[in-house]
Each structure stands twice: as structure tokens, then as C-alpha cells.
Amino acid sequence: MDEQADGGNSPGEGPGSDPARRADEELLARTRAVPVLAGALPHLDPERVPDAPGPLFARWLAEAIDAGVPEPQVMTLSTAAPDGAPSARVLILRGIDTAGCAYDFASDSRSRKSRDLAANPRAALTWYWPAQGRQIRMAGPVEVLGRDAAARDFRGRGESARAAAFAGPVSAPLESAGQYDAALRAARDLVAAEPERVPATHTLYRLHAAEAEFWQADPARFHVRVRYGRAAAGEGWSRTLLWP
Numbered sequence: 001m002d003e004q005a006d007g008g009n010s011p012g013e014g015p016g017s018d019p020a021r022r023a024d025e026e027l028l029a030r031t032r033a034v035p036v037l038a039g040a041l042p043h044l045d046p047e048r049v050p051d052a053p054g055p056l057f058a059r060w061l062a063e064a065i066d067a068g069v070p071e072p073q074v075m076t077l078s079t080a081a082p083d084g085a086p087s088a089r090v091l092i093l094r095g096i097d098t099a100g101c102a103y104d105f106a107s108d109s110r111s112r113k114s115r116d117l118a119a120n121p122r123a124a125l126t127w128y129w130p131a132q133g134r135q136i137r138m139a140g141p142v143e144v145l146g147r148d149a150a151a152r153d154f155r156g157r158g159e160s161a162r163a164a165a166f167a168g169p170v171s172a173p174l175e176s177a178g179q180y181d182a183a184l185r186a187a188r189d190l191v192a193a194e195p196e197r198v199p200a201t202h203t204l205y206r207l208h209a210a211e212a213e214f215w216q217a218d219p220a221r222f223h224v225r226v227r228y229g230r231a232a233a234g235e236g237w238s239r240t241l242l243w244p
């Protein structure tokens, strides 16, 4: 039977008889049925945004918490390796400096992101708060904060989070789940015996935004997109409205 008569198995030609392709098509159909940017969304008046992005970030984050957005402190960190290869992952926001428009995150210095940042200390952060149709993008140079700041951050964590940090080399290949289980048990004992101990690899980073973009969705698609930019930390911000 020729492919056309069969309904076609090539991309864009319908599900055809290939079960894997049909499953993909069904999944895509279910995906398309999920509403995006629907419901009552707040309005952003582009004429009335602050001169700097820090206060707008603080306002939106507070409003996300108030609105019950799940895990609003979770953000995507994107880095690039020296050869340009990008990678992204989600992290927890660990510090806010509204006046300086700087945002902290913590990780293990052996992780892939940390290796990227050691070679190329620039990154991007992205937040998406669907209940409000809001996306924020920040990008800029990343600074490694000192050992004291890292220790304060680490000691502020719960016991199991601290134990996990002692368990093993983040992002290195793991032989088996059993290997992790044994390492985690040993790490729990260590944390119970030495609650103040901080792993030398625990690192606190600060991203100093050099650019920031706020995207407010509108159900009628009158989205508002405001971009802030500055030449360097401490300098004044310029503001531009972008086509959404």
C-alpha cells in the first residue's frame, strides 16, 4: 500500500498505521486540547512600569505567592559550555537583591552548570507563572559568592537536603540506585554527627541582571513585553517595549 493511500506516515500527514506515530499524534492532540494563557489574567500597563526591573520582579513574585502559584521560587537556569553547547535545568531561588537586580542560586561546584559557569560565567534565568500568564527572563554575569555566604545558605537547609549534598558527586554517572542509597545513609549519619559541617563544594552564585524581560500574557493576545537593559551592574536601565 502506498503511503498516501494509507493516510501517510510522514510528519504532518496524519497518524497512518505506525503505532508509535499514532501514539505521538494522540499525545499531541491531547496536548493541544490543554488551554494555554486562558482565564482572567492581570494587565500590565507598559506606560506605568518601574524604571528598573528589580521592583517589578519583586512585585510579580509576591503576587505569584499570593495567588498560590505552585513553587514560584523555582526557576530555569541556562548556561553554556565553552564550545557554546547550551544546557538548562530548574533550581531554587536562594537570594534576592531588588535594588541591585541580582538573584542567587546554589549548586555543587562539581555539577555541569558549575563547570559551565567556571569557564563561561554568564547565564540566564527564566520564571514562568502560568496562573498569571507571566514570564520573566533575566541574563547577565554570574559571580561566585564567598564561603561564608555559601555556608549560611547551606546551614539554612533542612537535614535531608544537607545530607543529599554530602552524598556524592552531582552530575557524575551513578552505578546503581543502591550505590546512592548507601551514600545517602552515610551522609545522613555525617549530618547528624556534624550538623554545622558544610561541603567544600557547596557554592552560592549571584546573577547580576544586565537584561531583563517581562512578558504579560493577555487572553485576547494583546501581550505586553517590556525589556530592560543596562551596560553593567550599577548603571542606569533603559526600557523598551517589544513586539510580543
Ligand SMILES: Cc1cc2nc3c(=O)[nH]c(=O)nc-3n(C[C@H](O)[C@H](O)[C@H](O)COP(=O)(O)O)c2cc1C
Pocket: 074, 087, 088, 089, 090, 091, 092, 093, 105, 106, 107, 108, 111, 112, 113, 114, 170, 171
Ligand atoms: C524543583 C527542583 C528544584 C531544584 N533545585 C536545585 C537547586 O537549588 N540547586 C541544584 O543544584 N539543583 C537543583 N535541582 C536539580 C537540578 O535541576 C539539576 O538536575 C542538577 O542541579 C544537576 O544539573 P546540572 O548537571 O545541569 O548541573 C532542582 C530540581 C528540581 C526539580
